[in-house]
Each structure stands twice: as C-alpha cells, then as structure tokens.
Amino acid sequence: MQNGPQGPIAVNVYNNANKIFNLRKGLPVGAVTWGAGSIGVASTSTLLKDFRALITGTDDGWKLNPNDYSVQDVAEKLKRFVYDEHYQPRFQGDVGKPEIGFIVAGYSSNAANAEEYRIDIQNDGNCVGPSSVRKEEECGITWSGQPEALNRLILGLSAMVPEVLKSELNLDDERLRGLMRAMVPRLQAPLISPAMPLQDAIDLAEFLADVAVKWSRFMPGAQSVGGPVEVAAISKHEGFRWIKRKYYFKREINPTEENGERK
DSSP states (O other), rough: OOOTTTTEEOOOOSSOOOOOOETTSSSEEEEEEEOOSEETEHHHHHHHHHHHHHSSSSSSSTTTOTTSSSSSHHHHHHHHIIIIIIIIIHHTTSOOOOEEEEEEOOOTOSSSSEEEEEEEOOSSSSEEEEEEEETTTTOOOOOSSOOHHHIIISSOOOTHHHHHHHHHHHHOOHHHHHHHHHHHHHHHHOOOOOOOHHHHHHHHHHHHHHHHHHHHHHHHOOOOHHHHHSEEEEETTTTEEEEOOOOOGGGGGGBTTTSOHHH
C-alpha cells in the first residue's frame, strides 16, 4: 500500500502472503488476518511471528501460561503488540491510514467451547476490539477483507442493498435498519450447524475461499483475492493443525521439528 490523494492505494497484489498463524505452538489458538500486508517495512507475517515469540518467551508482560490462559487475553495482547506498539507509532499523523483486521480464535485453557475475537484497525487510525464475535454456545461463519461475494452467497444480498433501498424508497435510518433486520434472517443460507463434523467444516471453508477467489478473478479491477489457499483447523483436543499450507522452499531439504511441524 501507498498513500495517494484519496488515501491508501494498492501498488502491488501479491499472492503468496501468509494470512493464517498458529499463535502459540502446542495450544489450540490461532489467528487470521486481512487488509494491509505490512506496517512500515515489517510484513504482517513477520509481526505475528514476533508476537508468537513474545508470548512463548519469559517476559512477564507478554508470556502466556499454557496451563492458564484465555483466548481473550491472547487477543488483547495481540492488539497491544500490533496496534499500540507498531501501528500507532508508524502511522501517527498520516492521512488515509491502512486498514488491517484480525480474528483470534481457539480454546481457552479448560474451556468447553471455542471463542472468537475480532480486531479492526480502521483507515481513520482507530482500533475497534478485541470484540467477541459470538457467544460461546453459538456457531457461525465469519468473513472479511473482500466480503461482497460471500455477502451475496451467505446473506443473500449485496452490501449495496441498504443504499439502494434508502435512495429508491426514501427510507429513514430507523426504518431501513428494521427492514434489514427482517431481511437477513430470512435470506441467510444455513450452511453450518453445531454438529457439523470437522472435515465438513474444512470442506466448507475451502469452498467459500474458492468462491471469493473466483469472484475476484472475474470482477473488473485487480484480482485482490487469489493465490494458493491455506487452511487450518483448531479443535479442542488436537489443537492447531494445518490442512493446506503453501511453502516458498522445498519441503524435502528443510527438516521438521520433533513434533513434525516445519521450522
């Protein structure tokens, strides 16, 4: 990204950026990111790995106790590391700051259900979150970045619908909100359920990623969604596991760690 007269503009589109991260090896907690791929000269991937080193280390202000931690605490630490310590110092005073988002998800120690927390760094420089995405007993699908394709597929309508309804029907904001609240539950596709097996959830994630990639490919403009698709699964007992992962080096010449993960 570079700043133009109207704010950030895309200079290059790279297809090999890492967007999924195991935040603490050996624990069922990970993150996914979207938006700008760097803060200054540091890529988001490098920053997330720096963060992993911090919470794995011995610094009392950062370290994570693997026997007593919460997903919320991990999300709050990530916000402090990325936003407070890197984003704000780098972009303070800039016009048209880059947008970056994160979902931190997984299982807190001794928790029965998974949790999700969302962090949104907006182009005005403010940060919203970490905010809980849904109640622990609920399940659902979360997407962001370039959401239009999945908005139409899952919600049954485009993000432009409120604007069109407001202008064509001359609706005030209260009436428009009420209409949208009525429409979305009726149009939304029930693609997921609490009893869905993990493999089916993985298949669904790959399908949705493919829809977003193909949409971006055929829509006018730069293809901002593409490249090899990475998939990871987090389960209570098996923890964080890669399902599909892209490598920029030859697997056969790089040794694995004792647990079988690539270094």
